[in-house]
Each structure stands twice: as structure tokens, then as C-alpha cells.
Amino acid sequence: MLVIVAAHSRFLTARMIPTRKTEDLILGSWELIRQLEKVPRRLIWDNEPGIGQKGRLAQGVAAFAGTLATKVVQLRPYDPESKGIVERRNGWMETSFMPGRTFTSPADFNAQLAVWLLTANTKVVRTINARPVDLMRVSDGLCKGWGF
Numbered sequence: 001m002l003v004i005v006a007a008h009s010r011f012l013t014a015r016m017i018p019t020r021k022t023e024d025l026i027l028g029s030w031e032l033i034r035q036l037e038k039v040p041r042r043l044i045w046d047n048e049p050g051i052g053q054k055g056r057l058a059q060g061v062a063a064f065a066g067t068l069a070t071k072v073v074q075l076r077p078y079d080p081e082s083k084g085i086v087e088r089r090n091g092w093m094e095t096s097f098m099p100g101r102t103f104t105s106p107a108d109f110n111a112q113l114a115v116w117l118l119t120a121n122t123k124v125v126r127t128i129n130a131r132p133v134d135l136m137r138v139s140d141g142l143c144k145g146w147g148f
Contacts, residue, residue, distance in 0.1 A: 009135030
């Protein structure tokens with residue numbers, strides 16, 4: 001599953017993608033950014049081979065980032081603390097979205113997830129004492145750092 005979390009608001013969007021290959025990661029990222037109607041200044045990635053490793057971006061990633069006028073930031077390997085916001089939101093989805101559900105297809109999974117995200121983004125996040133949806137409404141359209 002591909003997940004984007006806006007660091008400033010904790011606004012969460014996600015979708016199941018077919019593979020972790022570069023093409024699917026780029027297309028999935030484009031879809032999530034399109035849904036947000038905002039382009040982040042930075043896309044923060046862990047050491048994902050489909051995006052790049054050891055400071056080198058996979059073929060096509062730099063062009064994608066350049067088209068959006070954003071920067072891809074690759075985190076050091078084995079540094080889960082740098083992605084803490086994303087990891088906490090992933091854990092929340094595992095305990096709040098997944099239990100008790102059945103899915104007939106990837107499309108069904110994404111449809112159920114989209115409905116759940118509408119509600120999830122209206123819940124107050126304790127660490128910021130705000131609803132992600134409210135903070136996204138007041139942002140300037142160019143957010144500082146979003147993690148995958």
C-alpha cells in the first residue's frame with residue numbers, strides 16, 4: 001500500500017498499488033497528489049528500491065519530481081524514526097481500517113479505503129490537537145514535507 005501523510009496536518013491518503021516497481025510508485029504517487037490537489041515541496045521516502053537507493057534516484061523519479069517542482073528526499077537506511085509520522089499512521093490503519101473487513105478485489109479495497117479516509121481525516125489528532133481536514137483547508141497549497 002502506498003501512503004502519503006502531510007507532516008503539518010497528519011492528513012492521510014493511501015491506496016493499494018499492484019507492485020513496488022518504479023512505474024507503479026510514480027503513478028500511485030501522482031494519483032494521491034492529484035487527489036490532494038496540492039503539491040508538496042518535498043517527498044520523503046525511505047530506502048525504497050523503486051524510488052532509489054544510496055542517494056541515487058531510480059530512472060524516471062527525477063523527471064517526475066521535476067515536473068511537479070518538488071524534491072525527493074531519501075532517508076538513510078534503517079532509520080524508522082525519520083518516518084515516525086508515516087509509521088504511526090500506518091499502524092493506525094492496520095488497527096482501525098483493516099480488522100473485520102473483507103475485500104473482493106484491489107478496486108474494492110481502494111473503494112473501502114477511500115470511504116474510511118473521509119472519516120479518518122476528520123478525527124482530531126491528539127499530537128496536533130486538530131483535525132487533518134481542517135489544517136489542509138488552510139494550507140497554502142505547498143506543504144513543507146510529506147512522507148511516504
